Amino acid sequence: MDVLQLIKKRRSVRKFKKKTVSKEVIDNILEAARWAPSGLNNQPWRFMVLEKERKDLLADYTHYSRIIKSADKLIAVFIDKKSSYNHEKDLMAIGACIQNMLLFIHAAGLGACWLGEILNKRKQIQKVLRIPENLELEAVLALGWPEAGIKKSKRKDLKKLIIK
Amino acid sequence: MDVLQLIKKRRSVRKFKKKTVSKEVIDNILEAARWAPSGLNNQPWRFMVLEKERKDLLADYTHYSRIIKSADKLIAVFIDKKSSYNHEKDLMAIGACIQNMLLFIHAAGLGACWLGEILNKRKQIQKVLRIPENLELEAVLALGWPEAGIKKSKRKDLKKLIIK
Numbered sequence: 001m002d003v004l005q006l007i008k009k010r011r012s013v014r015k016f017k018k019k020t021v022s023k024e025v026i027d028n029i030l031e032a033a034r035w036a037p038s039g040l041n042n043q044p045w046r047f048m049v050l051e052k053e054r055k056d057l058l059a060d061y062t063h064y065s066r067i068i069k070s071a072d073k074l075i076a077v078f079i080d081k082k083s084s085y086n087h088e089k090d091l092m093a094i095g096a097c098i099q100n101m102l103l104f105i106h107a108a109g110l111g112a113c114w115l116g117e118i119l120n121k122r123k124q125i126q127k128v129l130r131i132p133e134n135l136e137l138e139a140v141l142a143l144g145w146p147e148a149g150i151k152k153s154k155r156k157d158l159k160k161l162i163i164k
Numbered sequence: 165m166d167v168l169q170l171i172k173k174r175r176s177v178r179k180f181k182k183k184t185v186s187k188e189v190i191d192n193i194l195e196a197a198r199w200a201p202s203g204l205n206n207q208p209w210r211f212m213v214l215e216k217e218r219k220d221l222l223a224d225y226t227h228y229s230r231i232i233k234s235a236d237k238l239i240a241v242f243i244d245k246k247s248s249y250n251h252e253k254d255l256m257a258i259g260a261c262i263q264n265m266l267l268f269i270h271a272a273g274l275g276a277c278w279l280g281e282i283l284n285k286r287k288q289i290q291k292v293l294r295i296p297e298n299l300e301l302e303a304v305l306a307l308g309w310p311e312a313g314i315k316k317s318k319r320k321d322l323k324k325l326i327i328k
Contacts, residue, residue, distance in 0.1 A: 003271040008199045039280045048327040095259020107167040116203045163212040
């Protein structure tokens with residue numbers, strides 16, 4: 001496997017087969033997450049794996065309820081504010097941690113969608129899931145075995161991204 | 165290559181050989197960066213590659229000047245505030261983008277260190293590099309061919325990271 005090809009071929013998957021993702025695979029996804037870099041190695045990430053009725057509870061808090069209902073599982077990603085020393089750096093570390101999961105998920109033949117819009121209902125979700133106050137929801141990954149073929153995606157030309 | 169092993173074996177590298185990283189490799193690192201996911205695919209990342217005297221300018225703005233001087237090149241990563249729609253989500257996207265670079269760098273046999281402390285001098289650095297006001301420095305990667313052997317690193321047990 002070529003890591004650049006893996007990175008370039010990963011796509012958001014929004015529709016999933018009715019097929020279970022095993023506990024072993026979930027453990028490996030979280031293992032990938034756990035080894036992300038963080039400032040001062042503070043590892044601010046915390047995870048909650050949701051399936052079945054608990055998963056579907058979250059469908060009420062997003063315009064993308066179909067993705068949640070179609071997914072086999074969700075991984076909710078939190079920052080533990082007790083571990084924080086700098087919120088900006090923690091958020092970047094969370095992004096690195098999520099990318100580790102997305103790359104592992106793609107390499108394993110699974111698919112995922114990084115849900116961000118759901119954060120608009122952060123407070124309500126934290127209440128319904130009974131999340132302690134030191135944790136703050138930062139993202140939800142919907143995942144499962146992909147239903148459809150690979151979709152195309154676009155990126156800006158590298159020339160437009162480089163500052164001379 | 166096993167992506168989980170790649171993720172787990174990546175380490176921060178702080179000392180580098182006096183050996184040039186080719187333009188082709190730098191282009192591939194930025195190609196990996198460019199394909200990260202971002203909210204609404206807004207791709208807020210911008211990059212500046214620094215070498216030689218311009219690289220060494222930054223050594224004055226961090227306690228880790230030795231890493232900067234040892235590195236062959238720096239990649240400064242910015243958010244373009246004109247592309248932003250949500251600063252928290254942009255920071256997570258930047259983290260995903262940086263992790264793509266770090267994984268590619270490691271897979272290519274190179275090494276890198278994600279410098280965060282240097283952000284304490286963000287304003288001064290932006291001034292000395294003459295960065296336009298719409299860009300905000302978020303991280304600096306120091307990179308090159310690694311000098312020393314692989315160091316160990318630790319992570320919290322998965323059990324401590326999972327919320328039931």
